[in-house]
Amino acid sequence: MVDRGSETFGTGWIREFEECVARVFPSEEALSAAAKGYALFVLDLLRAQKKFDKEHTYENKTYAEAAEQVYFDTDYMLSQYLPALLLSHYLWPHHYFQARFFDSAFVAQMQLRQPVRFAEIGVGTGLYSRRVLQQIPWASGVGFDISPAAKGFAEAHLSAFAVRDRYNVALRDVLSEPIEPCEWLVCVEVLEHLEDPVAFLRALRAALRPGGRAFITAALNAPHVDHIYLYQKVEDVIDELRTAGFALEQAFLGAAHLSLDSNAPTPSVAAFIVG
Numbered sequence: 001m002v003d004r005g006s007e008t009f010g011t012g013w014i015r016e017f018e019e020c021v022a023r024v025f026p027s028e029e030a031l032s033a034a035a036k037g038y039a040l041f042v043l044d045l046l047r048a049q050k051k052f053d054k055e056h057t058y059e060n061k062t063y064a065e066a067a068e069q070v071y072f073d074t075d076y077m078l079s080q081y082l083p084a085l086l087l088s089h090y091l092w093p094h095h096y097f098q099a100r101f102f103d104s105a106f107v108a109q110m111q112l113r114q115p116v117r118f119a120e121i122g123v124g125t126g127l128y129s130r131r132v133l134q135q136i137p138w139a140s141g142v143g144f145d146i147s148p149a150a151k152g153f154a155e156a157h158l159s160a161f162a163v164r165d166r167y168n169v170a171l172r173d174v175l176s177e178p179i180e181p182c183e184w185l186v187c188v189e190v191l192e193h194l195e196d197p198v199a200f201l202r203a204l205r206a207a208l209r210p211g212g213r214a215f216i217t218a219a220l221n222a223p224h225v226d227h228i229y230l231y232q233k234v235e236d237v238i239d240e241l242r243t244a245g246f247a248l249e250q251a252f253l254g255a256a257h258l259s260l261d262s263n264a265p266t267p268s269v270a271a272f273i274v275g
Helices: 002-009 013-026 028-055 064-071 074-091 093-110 127-137 148-160 197-205 232-241
Strands: 114-121 139-145 165-171 182-187 208-220 248-255 268-274
Touching: 002 013, 002 074, 028 074, 028 165, 028 182, 064 074, 074 093, 074 114, 074 148, 093 127, 093 248, 093 268, 114 127, 127 148, 127 182, 127 208, 127 268, 148 165, 148 248, 197 208, 197 232, 208 232, 232 248, 232 268
Parallel strands: 114 139, 114 182, 139 165, 182 208
Antiparallel strands: 208 268, 248 268
């Protein structure tokens, strides 16, 4: 997969990937543990995908059950989930294409403004916030997550890239405790983890200042242990964004693999810039 990444994206990808690995997993032991966690994560994902291909439905569970099984399981989060999620944004082409869309279409807009204050909802590994802070030296921000493990991982990630001084991570459920409105919002692959994405999107819309922009993504046809809301088509997400009061500006759709069967549900990521 590393060879495929270098062939697809070239020397820029190689430098970026190697820098991330060296900073976040600096020892041989840490890198070996991350690789093992990634392999176990992918095996679970492939099993879930095989079942989904037959049934076309996600496992029936509540948000509370998913949170207990994943976000509050510190060992699983730190040994598999978070390292694998970070590595996937380099090793899975559709994830890396999405990150490049974020840079070229969203961060590029942010670079035209001063000052820049942003918030990321569901900070996860901290990758997207780090990309903003790296590319905009005058930017500062805050990340929100419900998982203590995600908070610690993101803080360590940002510290490894020497941008932590311009960023804080808070443990908060933004539905029960709304955040202060800001001009720029980032929310990457949170919607499919929720029972009622529209209610969450309305909370995001309320947190966006007039004239502001938000970068919001969703995973489609992508079963995993914590995915409980199934998006089958990109139009499903667009309809919910509009229902929540957002206006669509730009969109990106990236498939995990090519499929000759137009009726087969293909795992994909969809990203939207909205105002």
